Amino acid sequence: MxxxxxxxxxxIARYIERAxxxxxxxxxxxxxxxxxxxxGTMPSNEWASVLIAAGGRDVxxxxxERATLxxxxxxxxxxxxxxxxxxxxxxxxxxxxxxxxxxxxxxxxEALNSAWTDAxxxxxxxxxxxxxxxxxxxxxxxxxxxRGAMNGTMLRGDGYEFLxxxxxxxxxxxxxxxxxxxxxxxxxxxxxxxSGKDHYQWLSLLQAAAAQRAYAFVTRSDISARGVAExxxxxxxxxxxxxFNVTRTEQAVRNLxxxxxxxxxxxxxxxxxxxxxxxxxxxxxxxxxxxxxxxxVVKGNAEIAGLLGSAYGFAPLVxxxxxxxxxxxx
Numbered sequence: 001m002x003x004x005x006x007x008x009x010x011x012i013a014r015y016i017e018r019a020x021x022x023x024x025x026x027x028x029x030x031x032x033x034x035x036x037x038x039x040g041t042m043p044s045n046e047w048a049s050v051l052i053a054a055g056g057r058d059v060x061x062x063x064x065e066r067a068t069l070x071x072x073x074x075x076x077x078x079x080x081x082x083x084x085x086x087x088x089x090x091x092x093x094x095x096x097x098x099x100x101x102x103x104x105x106x107x108x109x110e111a112l113n114s115a116w117t118d119a120x121x122x123x124x125x126x127x128x129x130x131x132x133x134x135x136x137x138x139x140x141x142x143x144x145x146x147r148g149a150m151n152g153t154m155l156r157g158d159g160y161e162f163l164x165x166x167x168x169x170x171x172x173x174x175x176x177x178x179x180x181x182x183x184x185x186x187x188x189x190x191x192x193x194x195s196g197k198d199h200y201q202w203l204s205l206l207q208a209a210a211a212q213r214a215y216a217f218v219t220r221s222d223i224s225a226r227g228v229a230e231x232x233x234x235x236x237x238x239x240x241x242x243x244f245n246v247t248r249t250e251q252a253v254r255n256l257x258x259x260x261x262x263x264x265x266x267x268x269x270x271x272x273x274x275x276x277x278x279x280x281x282x283x284x285x286x287x288x289x290x291x292x293x294x295x296x297v298v299k300g301n302a303e304i305a306g307l308l309g310s311a312y313g314f315a316p317l318v319x320x321x322x323x324x325x326x327x328x329x330x
Contacts, residue, residue, distance in 0.1 A: 003313030008096040013166025019089035020143035021174030023136045031204035047072040053177045090119040107149035115142040168248035172301045176294040202228045230282040264311035
């Protein structure tokens with residue numbers, strides 16, 4: 001497979017997955033912002049939190065702390081100058097798909113094209129044209145439609161592995177950022193920890209990650225900071241957990257090495273990253289600091305993406321390096 005084809009497939013999957021995951025970040029902030037405010041505490045700014053977790057501090061500077069729903073939605077959904085906005089992601093995915101149309105099945109191409117057409121319609125209508133909850137649901141559905149076509153119709157060759165790698169690398173990053181929203185929400189009001197509000201914020205994260213039922217089934221326990229963090233980081237079976245996706249990335253890299261008959265630096269790095277993650281306990285993570293741990297995950301994941309590009313003749317786009325594959329907001 002030509003390097004440019006592998007690169008386009010990798011980024012198609014990343015952009016489609018990112019569109020959904022940005023929508024899930026917005027959904028988490030939307031749910032948290034709907035919680036009742038306690039009169040005796042300083043209200044947190046969930047919209048600033050989601051922008052920081054999405055890497056928006058470099059764009060907004062100190063003004064990010066005064067972000068509103070409108071500011072966040074405009075930047076994260078509609079801003080075509082933001083390469084990680086929902087509409088930009090669907091546009092970039094379709095452009096990459098058009099360049100390698102021959103490497104995709106008809107069903108995959110139709111899913112990409114439909115998502116792009118709908119994205120243009122949403123862009124023309126603007127923020128007032130679609131309720132936020134409906135917009136989130138549309139982005140999740142469009143992403144799921146492409147993934148269904150990919151898993152149901154693509155040959156399990158090297159092209160599929162590059163697509164799969166894009167999905168798992170993007171999900172690792174996004175789950176770390178989703179959890180970091182909670183960290184930033186807590187900063188203004190540590191007194192909320194353990195309160196009813198704290199409980200519902202962690203519940204909002206589970207709902208945004210489509211993890212509420214899975215969490216209840218696996219843990220058989222009440223929602224807590226410790227339980228949710230452990231589930232979304234270390235669970236080996238939940239498809240949005242960090243551990244699950246690092247393992248998926250490792251498997252895809254191994255499959256590519258077998259397919260081409262050559263190991264790479266990426267393979268050894270992702271194996272070391274996977275072993276490090278598997279050795280962690282939730283006690284280790286909280287002792288180190290949840291935010292610091294998530295920052296390490298984002299850094300390690302970005303390094304793996306870069307090594308993949310070096311190994312197969314492509315690299316992350318310059319805009320992506322500047323906006324997405326950076327450390328979490330400090």
